[in-house]
Amino acid sequence: MNRNRSNSEAGQLRIGELDEQTIAHSAQLAELIIDEIKQQGGKIPFIRYMELILHTPGLGYYSAGAHKIGAAGDFITAPEISPLFSQCIARQSQQVLNDIGGGDVLEVGAGSGAMACEVLRELEKLDCLPAHYFILDLSADLRERQHAHLQQELPHLMDRIIWLDALPNEGFKGVVLANELLDAMPIHLVRFDPENPVERYVGWDGERFTWCDGPLSEPRLAAAAAHIMAECGVDEFDAGYVSEINLAATDWLRSVAAVLEQGLVLLIDYGFPRREYYIPERKEGTVMCHYRHQAHSDPLILPGLQDVTAHVDFTAIAESAVEAGMDVAGYASQAHFLLGAGLMDVLADNAKTSTHEQQVVQAQAVKTLTMPHEMGELFKVIALTKEMSPGLTGFSMLDARGRL
Numbered sequence: 001m002n003r004n005r006s007n008s009e010a011g012q013l014r015i016g017e018l019d020e021q022t023i024a025h026s027a028q029l030a031e032l033i034i035d036e037i038k039q040q041g042g043k044i045p046f047i048r049y050m051e052l053i054l055h056t057p058g059l060g061y062y063s064a065g066a067h068k069i070g071a072a073g074d075f076i077t078a079p080e081i082s083p084l085f086s087q088c089i090a091r092q093s094q095q096v097l098n099d100i101g102g103g104d105v106l107e108v109g110a111g112s113g114a115m116a117c118e119v120l121r122e123l124e125k126l127d128c129l130p131a132h133y134f135i136l137d138l139s140a141d142l143r144e145r146q147h148a149h150l151q152q153e154l155p156h157l158m159d160r161i162i163w164l165d166a167l168p169n170e171g172f173k174g175v176v177l178a179n180e181l182l183d184a185m186p187i188h189l190v191r192f193d194p195e196n197p198v199e200r201y202v203g204w205d206g207e208r209f210t211w212c213d214g215p216l217s218e219p220r221l222a223a224a225a226a227h228i229m230a231e232c233g234v235d236e237f238d239a240g241y242v243s244e245i246n247l248a249a250t251d252w253l254r255s256v257a258a259v260l261e262q263g264l265v266l267l268i269d270y271g272f273p274r275r276e277y278y279i280p281e282r283k284e285g286t287v288m289c290h291y292r293h294q295a296h297s298d299p300l301i302l303p304g305l306q307d308v309t310a311h312v313d314f315t316a317i318a319e320s321a322v323e324a325g326m327d328v329a330g331y332a333s334q335a336h337f338l339l340g341a342g343l344m345d346v347l348a349d350n351a352k353t354s355t356h357e358q359q360v361v362q363a364q365a366v367k368t369l370t371m372p373h374e375m376g377e378l379f380k381v382i383a384l385t386k387e388m389s390p391g392l393t394g395f396s397m398l399d400a401r402g403r404l
């Protein structure tokens with residue numbers, strides 16, 4: 001399933017039966033947020049609200065035990081749809097590992113562990129296993145799930161798989177992978193008033209969480225908003241234009257650049273180049289919530305029970321990569337990337353050992369991963385490199401860096 005906004009509008013959201021434990025869990029998180037709102041004099045910046053609903057230990061959406069990803073959860077990601085996705089990522093990684101004479105893989109935000117499993121399986125098949133496959137994930141619950149999945153599927157490779165609590169030390173050589181990580185990072189919501197940009201805050205009216213405005217809570221937001229408005233044409237903006245600025249993503253990228261000595265950072269996510277992101281049609285921004293496979297736009301309901309995300313401004317990612325000393329080595333839609341990275345070769349290889357039914361399932365997955373109205377066009381892949389030769393195979397079909 002892709003994450004296009006059309007699935008459901010907030011008004012038609014089907015919440016369904018919630019058991020007592022789930023209601024109590026959400027109420028406990030809401031209490032904690034309400035306390036913080038009161039302590040802060042009546043409102044907190046939306047970014048803080050998003051941090052709390054996603055990552056409060058034991059209660060946040062990612063830190064608590066909800067199933068989250070997959071058919072039984074709230075949304076499905078590309079690695080969950082088919083191993084084909086990860087097999088293509090593995091082939092791109094193989095090119096890099098061969099080019100730099102071996103190294104490690106680091107996956108950040110590994111979800112259920114599906115991508116780690118299939119990337120390792122494919123790299124083993126290609127006789128190109130990394131020295132280590134590091135996993136860094138904020139969620140203790142998902143770390144457990146990753147461990148169980150990998151232990152079951154790849155017991156013979158467990159000694160190479162290492163869970164980290166923070167980015168590795170400087171001198172990392174290899175490939176950094178992150179699928180749908182940047183969209184999960186808390187964002188500032190800004191009202192793009194050219195005269196006086198203000199920030200969106202969350203308050204509590206005694207019954208529900210409410211929206212309100214307040215001053216910019218982080219000094220860098222003024223310059224970031226001015227930069228966006230200058231590049232996208234100030235005429236597009238007014239006090240009614242509310243959208244996101246993702247400083248966490250650009251900060252994270254700077255930290256990754258600081259530890260990467262040589263290799264590739266490959267980021268896959270949904271989003272646009274800046275000039276296609278901040279357009280009049282998106283004057284309410286791109287914040288999207290996922291609850292039991294329904295997409296809607298109200299993050300103030302169901303605290304801790306739904307995923308909340310925002311699209312990625314890939315121009316901001318490219319800019320911070322360059323500032324941090326990396327090269328932007330490629331940018332393409334997911335469809336073009338997968339085809340360039342060898343999707344057809346992977347299919348042909350898989351066909352040698354698949355039944356007819358399995359081939360039909362794979363053909364369906366190819367459609368979901370690559371068709372423009374499914375995941376093929378909204379999802380993008382950006383490659384950031386250090387000390388690497390040019391010519392990544394994933395961008396051999398199309399390299400749209402010029403659009404960034």
Ligand SMILES: C[S@@+](CC[C@H](N)C(=O)[O-])C[C@H]1O[C@@H](n2cnc3c(N)ncnc32)[C@H](O)[C@@H]1O
Nearest residue numbers: 062077109110111136137138139142179180184
């Ligand atoms: C939308 S899920 C994607 C999971 C997986 N990559 C996939 O494609 O199925 C986001 C993942 O990123 C993790 N995460 C969110 N913020 C993170 C951060 N700042 N550092 C590390 N992991 C993070 C979450 O716990 C979760 O595993």
